[in-house]
Amino acid sequence: MAQDKRPYVVVVIIQAIYAGMFVLSKAAFDAGLSPLVFLFYRQAMASVVLLPITIVAKWGTSSNLSFMVLFKIFILSLIGITFGLNVSHIGLKLTSETVGSAAFNAIPVITFFLAFLMRMETLNLTKSHGIAKAAGVILCLAGVGLIAFYMGPSIPPLNHHQLFHPESGGPSEVHSKGTWIKGTFLLFFANVAWSLWLVMQGFILKECPSKILLTTIQCVFSTLQTFVVAIAFERDFSKWKMGFDVQLLSVVYCALCNAGISWYLQAWCLQVKGPVFVAMSNPLCIIFTVLSAILILGVPVSLGSILGGILTVAGLYSVLWGKNIESKMFKLSNENSEGQNREEQIAVPIGERTPQETITVATTF
Template sequence: MVGEERGGASKTASFSAWCNDDTTKAYGAVVLIRLIYAGMFLVSKAAFDGGLNPAVLVFYRQAFATLILAPPAIFLEWCVKHAPPLSLLTFCKIFVLALIGITASLNLSGFGLLYTSATLAAATMNTLPVTTFFLALLFRSISMAKHRAETLRIGSKSGKAKLLGIVICTGGVAALALYEGPHFKVLCLFKHGLGQRESRQSYKTWIKGCALMLSSDFTWGYWLIFQARLQKSYPPKLLFTAIQCASGSIQSFAIAITMERDFNEWKLGWDMKLVAVVYCGVMVTGVSYYLQAWVIEKKGPVFVALSTPLAFIFTTICSAVSCDFINIGSNIKITVWTQ
């Protein structure tokens, strides 16, 4: 009996240690992040099909996230933990980072999603690992767990493999828009305006949407890398995220008011538009951004980028039951080329 009790206690202690391990937490965090992003693609697409301007959604989600994050960030980081003072230079860097990685990236992906589908938007995210790696080589500022600089040794086998992967991926994603492929639907448990979607997805708009999504992934990779560097100079993650959201709100409002001057189109009712704003503001901008900041600090930006194929899997499954079109040609092509 004593031996069994000790064995049970040992197993419990081992399981507890495994759950408290940072690596285990990091894997759990990236899975949750990709689930959140899968939901984002679906609810955003439904809102766009309902007439919501993508730029307006970006502003609303950033403003909503700022209102949610700012009070706890100020109280916990400044009042309780006594965060270090924010210098003007650091604030300017965070503002520029938000402009590139949040405002530009979200607007590009929003309009790209308007012209394509939720599954293709998730599939293009598979280019994020190679984009992040390429940018890390370019700027030599990648931060892994010990903040090592990523290098590409052309003479070594690993260096040649990395270079070949970059070339193949680049060629593959350049060709993905040339063949859209047929549409198919597996299940249809939830409808949200298929007529509008079919009229929008012409061949030209499909190519435009692909280009916008890939441009968004490029700016997102830049954001992942330089967020790791900035977090070294200003480590309070919750406050860091709140400042980015506030900066993104100001920038996004300027873009939204330029692209949509009719304030009647800004009105939200009890429909999918409101669901998209609340979900993207709370879950995506609030929860996932904070989780990403934590994972980047522990494991580096490439670790986050490598989890992007999960979003495609989750989105495809959800699309099958939400009556969203799944495009065989582009989705298979980009998924194969980017692995």
């Protein structure tokens, strides 16, 4: 396979894995698995896999972590994983896998908005790129509102035999207007928490010596946190039992494929093509999820979910387009500034230059 084609194949695989996560998680919740217990099992399995790998690879660097850095990672895990994913799973249980994947596209837009509030991003409404970024945030919010308040007619599935037969919950719960609205806004708040987690992680990565070490510590901390939450709210221990069915399959899949394979592939793709390229592939997730629901799962998809997903995707691309134009303008401005500095430096007579300035000009040319 040609080198330039690999990132395109990789992002398709990543989004297919994410679509599988939404589909299997929703099926497990419909089959009676508690979202709180599910997250604990998922994080515990991910910790069991990642911990020995990290100990072998990064044993020496772990001693460089101070108590304050560990405390920050603990808070980071609490916000992004324990709170964010628990709320996201509950919202997914109350809506559908299509809504979950549509809301997933709002994360880059919400992340930009939070970064703007923290003055990590700029928003110049007198420029086209600033207007595009502001319009992207508005389109994203409009998409979430449309998903919440307009269900519309359902697109019937082509496969009328459901792959997974829910034991509890099911269509009556999903299609209740009240639970649908509640679930949609829970997904939105979960994405806000996840976006805040992404922004805060940028600061903590400067203090943590390794990305895999940070990931593993978060998994361990979130395992302890999610256990406390699950044991506090799920006193019925029958909710903790899992058979060899879709419940166990979803836990294993999310722990290994989502937290393992997809994160590794995503890190590789970020290194090769950059974050904008990865973010622009997010809409593939909702396409894969809708196709899975209609063709494989035998689940109807509401028109409101599709239209809201389209608005959310449009908001994502609007923000990314604005960011791309802004980056090009910033790069061009820096190049012009550097060229002007070189011209001023060359204009200085050789005899009046310091030795360091003479070396700099010679090296530049």
